[in-house]
Amino acid sequence: MLGEGILKGLAETAKNFAGSYVSKERLTTVEYPEEREPLPEASRNFPFLVYDGADWEKGLRCVACQICEKECPPKCIYIEKSKDKKPDHVGKLQIYPARFDIDISVCMSCQICVEVCPFEAIKMNTEFELATDDRFGGLLLDRKELARSNEYYHQIHPTEAAEVDARLAEEKAKVEAKAKAAAEAAAAKAAAAPAQAPTAAPAAKPAEGEPKP
Amino acid sequence: MIERFDQIFILLKHWLVGYLPESWQTVAGVVLCVVAIVAVYPALFALTTVLERKGVGRIQNRLGPNRVGPYGILQPMADAIKSLTKEDIVPTTADGVVHFLAPIAQVVTVFMGFAVLPMGRNMVLVDMDAALLFYFAMGASAELSVFMAGWSSRNKYSLLGAMRAVAQMISYEIVLLLSSVSVVMITGSLSLVKIVESQNQYSHGLPHWYIFTPWGFAGFLLYAIAATAETNRSPFDLPEGESELVAGYHTEYSGFKFALFFLGEYVAMLSISGLGSTLFLGGWSAPFSFLTWVPSWIWFFGKLFVSICVFIWLRGTLPRLRQDQLMNFAWKFVLPMCLLNLFVAALWRFMGEGWLRWVVCSAILALAYVGLGWEGMKRKQIGRRSYRYAD
Numbered sequence: 001m002l003g004e005g006i007l008k009g010l011a012e013t014a015k016n017f018a019g020s021y022v023s024k025e026r027l028t029t030v031e032y033p034e035e036r037e038p039l040p041e042a043s044r045n046f047p048f049l050v051y052d053g054a055d056w057e058k059g060l061r062c063v064a065c066q067i068c069e070k071e072c073p074p075k076c077i078y079i080e081k082s083k084d085k086k087p088d089h090v091g092k093l094q095i096y097p098a099r100f101d102i103d104i105s106v107c108m109s110c111q112i113c114v115e116v117c118p119f120e121a122i123k124m125n126t127e128f129e130l131a132t133d134d135r136f137g138g139l140l141l142d143r144k145e146l147a148r149s150n151e152y153y154h155q156i157h158p159t160e161a162a163e164v165d166a167r168l169a170e171e172k173a174k175v176e177a178k179a180k181a182a183a184e185a186a187a188a189k190a191a192a193a194p195a196q197a198p199t200a201a202p203a204a205k206p207a208e209g210e211p212k213p
Numbered sequence: 214m215i216e217r218f219d220q221i222f223i224l225l226k227h228w229l230v231g232y233l234p235e236s237w238q239t240v241a242g243v244v245l246c247v248v249a250i251v252a253v254y255p256a257l258f259a260l261t262t263v264l265e266r267k268g269v270g271r272i273q274n275r276l277g278p279n280r281v282g283p284y285g286i287l288q289p290m291a292d293a294i295k296s297l298t299k300e301d302i303v304p305t306t307a308d309g310v311v312h313f314l315a316p317i318a319q320v321v322t323v324f325m326g327f328a329v330l331p332m333g334r335n336m337v338l339v340d341m342d343a344a345l346l347f348y349f350a351m352g353a354s355a356e357l358s359v360f361m362a363g364w365s366s367r368n369k370y371s372l373l374g375a376m377r378a379v380a381q382m383i384s385y386e387i388v389l390l391l392s393s394v395s396v397v398m399i400t401g402s403l404s405l406v407k408i409v410e411s412q413n414q415y416s417h418g419l420p421h422w423y424i425f426t427p428w429g430f431a432g433f434l435l436y437a438i439a440a441t442a443e444t445n446r447s448p449f450d451l452p453e454g455e456s457e458l459v460a461g462y463h464t465e466y467s468g469f470k471f472a473l474f475f476l477g478e479y480v481a482m483l484s485i486s487g488l489g490s491t492l493f494l495g496g497w498s499a500p501f502s503f504l505t506w507v508p509s510w511i512w513f514f515g516k517l518f519v520s521i522c523v524f525i526w527l528r529g530t531l532p533r534l535r536q537d538q539l540m541n542f543a544w545k546f547v548l549p550m551c552l553l554n555l556f557v558a559a560l561w562r563f564m565g566e567g568w569l570r571w572v573v574c575s576a577i578l579a580l581a582y583v584g585l586g587w588e589g590m591k592r593k594q595i596g597r598r599s600y601r602y603a604d
Contacts, residue, residue, distance in 0.1 A: 010526060016272050
């Protein structure tokens with residue numbers, strides 16, 4: 001009959017109206033600034049740079065290889081290599097980024113930089129409250145603003161960070177084993193030819209450090 | 214004491230006016246009433262907007278506005294400040310004068326309707342003999358302001374919205390009038406005060422409201438449909454269908470002029486609900502004889518509140534009609550029902566007391582409703598489209 005559907009509809013909306021006061025399932029609104037839903041572990045927004053230890057500048061894993069800069073589809077990464085070198089996490093001397101800027105107004109969160117990085121130095125952050133009143137400077141993050149500790153990485157992506165740590169430890173162990181083997185080999189070599197070593201060393205020293213009168 | 218409380222506004226007016234010299238008192242009294250009306254209804258409009266946003270929000274399982282003030286009560290204040298400080302833009306090709314006059318014409322005509330509406334015992338600004346006629350004359354001028362707005366904006370959407378509005382409002386104006394005429398036929402008067410008084414009687418503790426008669430019930434439903442269409446409320450909000458026409462006739466209005474249109478629309482809703490409750494729901498009379506001690510104006514505004522809630526409920530429920538559905542509904546269902554309702558009202562008047570008139574009148578209306586509804590909902594059976602190509 002005419003009007004039946006209207007009555008059904010009115011009953012439905014009335015049910016929803018009353019239900020939103022009673023059942024928590026119906027009223028799913030999260031009042032954002034006060035209430036926050038925990039972010040899913042796989043969530044990502046913009047990249048950040050991982051550092052080990054306490055000092056961000058010393059601990060940066062990045063070696064300024066510029067792979068990410070070249071792979072970045074929207075070209076939002078800008079890297080300047082350093083002139084000097086410093087040891088990386090396995091103790092090998094590496095150059096480091098003197099400048100590492102990401103323009104997050106350009107970044108499209110594709111995660112390709114993370115995929116290509118051979119040093120596990122760049123990872124995706126979950127921070128999303130990045131609004132600023134400075135349109136250009138405020139959205140161009142330099143390496144200090146990008147640097148986050150490994151502990152922070154463990155906080156936001158625990159599973160992934162554990163995998164990364166395991167991988168790095170394995171690598172380090174491999175390198176150390178190699179170094180040890182090399183050292184042992186060198187020691188064995190040195191033992192095999194003990195007569196030559198002492199004569200060579202004193203001869204080199206004065207030549208190097210001789211002051212000019 | 215109760216009597217005093219019922220007449221509190223009248224006594225207040227007399228007391229205030231009493232400070233003035235004799236010759237000024239009449240004019241001052243009228244001005245005071247006008248000021249009261251112009252202050253109270255915009256305040257109710259503000260409350261209605263919040264109520265609507267909260268209500269529709271809850272219907273859609275949202276919270277609605279809750280940031281400004283406790284529970285979002287002060288949201289209209291924020292809206293008012295926003296609309297007052299916004300830039301007032303008039304398109305260069307618009308007809309400046311008409312563009313300026315349209316919102317004013319809307320608001321003024323809407324407020325004029327309140328002059329004849331009895332809001333409580335003795336609480337009527339002008340006790341006119343042809344009050345209903347005056348009210349409908351003022352209501353009809355609202356169409357003019359809508360068309361003024363649409364035409365003067367020189368915008369396709371505005372004009373389309375205005376044309377839709379005029380087509381819709383004229384169609385439903387007829388329904389509105391005819392459904393009210395049945396009340397006039399029974400009461401024998403166009404005066405709204407008399408209409409309320411004739412309903413303010415009780416037998417067995419129940420009031421003689423017109424909605425409790427077959428023709429009154431049908432008339433009230435028809436009136437409610439027409440009132441919804443007249444005030445451009447959902448599901449009849451085609452003139453400002455935002456998915457089709459940006460905002461319809463007030464697309465080119467911004468800032469305070471837009472706020473005036475908004476105000477006019479909501480106050481028209483309040484006013485037409487007031488008229489509806491006056492005609493069919495006994496105006497300011499109490500629903501039970503043992504409740505007559507409650508001040509009359511509380512009943513009037515209570516009925517207003519309930520009607521507003523129903524408007525909001527409908528808005529949260531029904532989708533918008535199509536233009537052809539709207540017109541078919543007006544001319545093929547509502548209008549015949551209205552004409553039939555006039556006949557039934559006459560029958561009711563001349564059949565005398567007794568149960569027979571209840572049965573006969575109800576049967577005629579129910580049969581017509583079912584029949585017309587069946588006829589209207591019938592679908593044309595259209596087979597598969599067949600193509601015949603030229604050889």
